[in-house]
Amino acid sequence: MNLKKSIRFLTVKSVGLYINLLSLVQPKKALQLSYALFTNPRIGKISNEQIPEILQNTIKETFWHNEHQFQTYTWEGNNTRILLVHGWESNSARWEKTLPYLQKSGSTIIAIDAPAHGQSSGKEFNVPRYAEFINKAVEKYNPSIIIGHSIGGAACIYHQYIHPETSIEKMVILGAPSDLKTLIDNYIKMLSINRKMFTLLEKRYLENFNFKLEDFSGGAFAKHIKIEGIIAHDTADTVVSYEEGQKIASGWKKGRFITTKDLGHSMHDDDLYQEIYRFLFEK
Incomplete structure (x- = not known):
């Protein structure tokens, strides 16, 4: 383990130890902190002065949903429209390597910034709110x-x-997690938080979104999807395990599972993008 990784490991474990100690004396504060760490992205925001070049020559629109605003970027083309949905601690600029493949079709392409990411408002990210956007x-x-990447x-x-x-x-899913419970399990293991916090986090989700963690499953949701799709996942993905992609694919009747190797979580690859292009635009 190199020095940088060692420092990060110790920092993460120190945060977990602090939450565990806090839970003994102030469980509500411990819950607030652990929930915030799980839902508040540390990176991914874009200021007006730091818009990446790939997003500069686009049509930018801001929309309001309840008290939240979200940002979209459009590369104009023909009447076929593609919506791009990025993942955690990212923003619409993550599609820079994907765009040339999609633009060959002449399509109009729209990218959206997630809650608390890019130029969208807020501090908290969660999937139900993203789905509303x-x-x-x-x-x-x-x-x-x-087309959606990761979360x-x-x-x-x-x-x-x-x-x-x-x-x-048609829908294309790249390196996506299936089960919210698995994400929270991994989060708790990473910080070495006690199991009491898992119970409290589960209760928080039930109160906020009216669902149990085990019920929030991409594999279960996919059983109800009737459109065609591709689910691609890499065997070397260290962020979201390969098994998560398999769970989604197992329930999706019209979904085709593509296994890639050595691409990691980003999933940028010429062969994969050509396969996706054929699926989307060639009968």
Whole structure:
């Protein structure tokens, strides 16, 4: 383990130890802190002065949903519209390597910044809120294709589950997690937080979103999806395990599972993008 990784490991474990000690004397504060660490992205925001070059020459639009605002970026093309949905601690600029492949089709491409990411508002990220943002964008732009990466892919699955009757005809999911319970389990293991905090976090989700952790499953949601799709996952993904992609694919009747190797979590690859292009644009 190199010095940088060692420092990060010790920092993470120190935070976990602090939460454990705090839970003994002030459990409410310990819950607030652990929930905030799980839902508040540390990076991914974009200021007006730091807009990446790939997003500069786009049509930018800001929309309001309840008290939240979210940002979209559009590369104009023909009447075929594609909606791009990025993942955790990222923003719409993550699609820079993907865009050239999609633009060969001449399509209009719209990217959305997630809650608390890019130029969208807020501090807290969660999949139900992201799905609400996605639905507003779908209603506005009427895309026939949606592509999601990482937890953005999970949000696409959830959106399609709760809003099956939309303009979307095809969906591509890249490196997406399936089970919220697995994400929280991994988070607790990473920080070495005591199991009491898991119970409290589960209760918090039940109160906030009216669902149990084990019920929030991409694999279960995918069983209800009727459109065609691709689920791609890499065997060397150290952020979201390969088994999570398999769970989503197992329930999706019209979903085709693609296994990649040595791409990691980013999933940028010429062969993969060409396969996706054929699926989307070639009958």
